[in-house]
Amino acid sequence: MSTWQPQQILASGLLAAVGLGVAYISYTAQPAQAFLFPRIISTCFAILAIWTLGKALIGKAKAIEGLDRATLINLLPGILIAFIYIFWAAKALGFYTATALAVFSILAFYDPAPGFKARTWIKRSLITVVFVAVMYGLFAMLLNVFTPREILF
Amino acid sequence: MEFIGYMGHVFTPANFALLLVGSLGGLILGATPGLSPTMAVALLIPFTFQMEATQGLILLGAVYTSTVAGGAVSAILLKIPGAPANIATMLDGHAMARDGKGARALQLAFISSLVGGVFGVGLLIAFTPILSEWALAFGASHLFWLAILGVTVIASLDSSSVVKGLLSGCIGLWMSTIGFDDVMGAQRFIFHDAVSGGINIIPALIGLFAIPQVVTMFANGRKAATAEILSVEPHPITKAIGEVVRRWRALSIGTLIGSFIGIIPGVGGQIAGLVAYDQSRKLSSESEKFGTGHSEGVIAAESANNAMVGPSLVPLLTLSIPGSPTAAVLLGGLLIHGIFPGSDLFDNHPDVAWTFINSMLIGQFLMCIFGLYVAGFAARVARVPNAVMAAIVLGLAVFGSYSVQHSMGDVYVMATLGIGMYFLERFGFSAAPLVLGLILGPIAEANFVEGAMIASATSNLWVFFMSGPLNLTLIAIILASILYSVWMELRHRRHTTKDEVIAKEGRG
Numbered sequence: 049m050s051t052w053q054p055q056q057i058l059a060s061g062l063l064a065a066v067g068l069g070v071a072y073i074s075y076t077a078q079p080a081q082a083f084l085f086p087r088i089i090s091t092c093f094a095i096l097a098i099w100t101l102g103k104a105l106i107g108k109a110k111a112i113e114g115l116d117r118a119t120l121i122n123l124l125p126g127i128l129i130a131f132i133y134i135f136w137a138a139k140a141l142g143f144y145t146a147t148a149l150a151v152f153s154i155l156a157f158y159d160p161a162p163g164f165k166a167r168t169w170i171k172r173s174l175i176t177v178v179f180v181a182v183m184y185g186l187f188a189m190l191l192n193v194f195t196p197r198e199i200l201f
Numbered sequence: 202m203e204f205i206g207y208m209g210h211v212f213t214p215a216n217f218a219l220l221l222v223g224s225l226g227g228l229i230l231g232a233t234p235g236l237s238p239t240m241a242v243a244l245l246i247p248f249t250f251q252m253e254a255t256q257g258l259i260l261l262g263a264v265y266t267s268t269v270a271g272g273a274v275s276a277i278l279l280k281i282p283g284a285p286a287n288i289a290t291m292l293d294g295h296a297m298a299r300d301g302k303g304a305r306a307l308q309l310a311f312i313s314s315l316v317g318g319v320f321g322v323g324l325l326i327a328f329t330p331i332l333s334e335w336a337l338a339f340g341a342s343h344l345f346w347l348a349i350l351g352v353t354v355i356a357s358l359d360s361s362s363v364v365k366g367l368l369s370g371c372i373g374l375w376m377s378t379i380g381f382d383d384v385m386g387a388q389r390f391i392f393h394d395a396v397s398g399g400i401n402i403i404p405a406l407i408g409l410f411a412i413p414q415v416v417t418m419f420a421n422g423r424k425a426a427t428a429e430i431l432s433v434e435p436h437p438i439t440k441a442i443g444e445v446v447r448r449w450r451a452l453s454i455g456t457l458i459g460s461f462i463g464i465i466p467g468v469g470g471q472i473a474g475l476v477a478y479d480q481s482r483k484l485s486s487e488s489e490k491f492g493t494g495h496s497e498g499v500i501a502a503e504s505a506n507n508a509m510v511g512p513s514l515v516p517l518l519t520l521s522i523p524g525s526p527t528a529a530v531l532l533g534g535l536l537i538h539g540i541f542p543g544s545d546l547f548d549n550h551p552d553v554a555w556t557f558i559n560s561m562l563i564g565q566f567l568m569c570i571f572g573l574y575v576a577g578f579a580a581r582v583a584r585v586p587n588a589v590m591a592a593i594v595l596g597l598a599v600f601g602s603y604s605v606q607h608s609m610g611d612v613y614v615m616a617t618l619g620i621g622m623y624f625l626e627r628f629g630f631s632a633a634p635l636v637l638g639l640i641l642g643p644i645a646e647a648n649f650v651e652g653a654m655i656a657s658a659t660s661n662l663w664v665f666f667m668s669g670p671l672n673l674t675l676i677a678i679i680l681a682s683i684l685y686s687v688w689m690e691l692r693h694r695r696h697t698t699k700d701e702v703i704a705k706e707g708r709g
């Protein structure tokens with residue numbers, strides 16, 4: 049079994065499960081006429097997904113990039129920040145407050161500048177403030193987009 | 202010559218200002234590694250909501266044109282292609298810059314981009330009205346097959362694996378059916394309130410193209426920018442123009458190959474640049490100099506990747522079939538203004554169609570002028586650290602998705618699709634067929650339902666969709682594109698040794 053085969057199997061297995069689920073709904077849901085087109089598509093979806101899973105199982109799938117441990121460790125904090133920002137903070141704290149916190153957190157985690165220097169933190173704070181100000185100018189003032197109410201103001 | 206009548210519309214203060222902003226901004230965005238033309242255009246769509254359709258399209262068209270050319274700046278000065286289309290430019294362009302000929306390389310890149318771009322837009326002007334009239338002959342069954350063709354061509358040509366490409370296309374087509382059915386009003390696949398109105402195309406585009414880039418930047422970790430910007434010494438522009446003229450063979454090869462490849466749906470600038478570079482090398486009397494800083498390499502690659510911009514819009518503007526992922530994003534920009542490409546666009550909105558096309562023509566000149574004078578500055582801006590770029594793109598994606606319908610549901614859809622797409626890409630799937638499936642799904646379904654209704658009254662479904670010369674031709678093209686890609690994949694696999702695969706897996 050090659051390095052990435054278990055990952056290939058997992059990914060194509062998930063897709064096959066979705067494909068079969070979609071096909072099942074398409075063939076059983078009512079009114080049948082509304083699901084005529086989805087039936088054709090979901091049949092192709094399920095067949096191709098099972099084909100991909102089959103190839104992964106017998107080890108004939110094309111070489112992939114996959115996900116190694118180092119990549120996962122690198123992207124985990126970023127994805128976590130993005131999830132909290134999008135699925136909780138944006139609505140709970142308001143877009144601008146949440147964006148400021150998300151941008152600052154991303155810079156704190158991923159900016160390679162030395163963290164022990166005060167200058168680094170001043171620079172990160174400045175970038176955050178300028179970005180949020182530009183977003184406010186563009187969306188609130190120019191495009192009149194009303195975002196969820198801010199917690200701080 | 203109808204387009205000349207609308208040339209003046211490009212020069213109204215508001216339109217021209219947007220063209221200037223789009224050309225300059227696109228150049229800087231294009232020079233920024235990791236910001237592809239498709240992603241730049243997708244992120245800009247929300248800003249065009251409150252504009253008139255013409256103005257929105259001018260901005261998007263100018264950004265598209267300039268980002269393709271702008272990628273040459275970082276390819277030449279930083280050895281990082283701004284977009285995949287600029288990979289071929291880097292081969293000789295960076296070598297020239299290392300030899301202290303950076304300014305000359307940039308001038309050659311922008312002048313040849315101008316020539317290629319103008320030729321490509323010329324083809325767009327010449328062919329679009331003819332093909333849009335021809336499109337009137339298309340009935341429901343033909344439009345259904347045309348939509349399927351749009352998905353399968355990109356699925357089979359744009360992906361590393363034909364099966365995965367087609368599977369991505371199917372996922373997109375399925376996602377387009379989520380929401381309420383137009384005819385019966387039935388609920389379909391509504392698993393969460395966020396998708397009760399279906400998947401809005403703009404947040405989906407932003408998510409599918411921008412978020413994977415953000416996650417990729419996260420995946421790179423805390424890497425410092427190591428690219429060194431090479432200095433740009435002054436070089437007389439007249440000498441560069443003379444050199445482009447002297448290297449007419451490379452220029453012609455690049456322009457013709459780029460235009461031809463651009464018109465084929467699904468084949469992008471990356472392929473245009475590399476094919477033109479390769480052909481130019483084969484036909485050159487100085488082929489041994491390619492790769493060592495030879496000007497013909499830069500001229501062929503850059504003229505090709507800009508020549509494909511205009512023709513890539515021909516299938517979009519005539520048949521509603523986007524020829525490339527960026528064209529798919531532009532289709533989203535048209536649809537939000539209630540404009541459908543094809544004969545409707547040229548019959549009912551000729552001012553929008555021709556002003557947009559003319560602006561792309563003028564945009565080529567602006568791109569060249571800005572490129573020649575601000576390339577050095579753009580390269581400095583392009584050195585924005587990964588962390589800053591990731592934060593900016595994430596913020597823009599959230600605000601942009603929300604602003605479409607003032608809905609948090611759209612933001613959730615954008616994020617879910619984007620993160621899902623990142624993982625799918627790691628496993629060999631591609632965003633382009635999925636996006637085309639999502640965009641062309643409603644066209645395919647509407648024409649399938651219409652065809653089914655006609656068929657039930659006149660003939661049977663099979664005969665209606667499977668007979669007639671146009672239906673059979675379209676089906677033959679669909680099958681040919683899939684079989685060709687399967688053949689190419691098998692051929693490639695036969696020439697790839699087991700050791701190569703293991704080595705590749707080990708690197709991954």
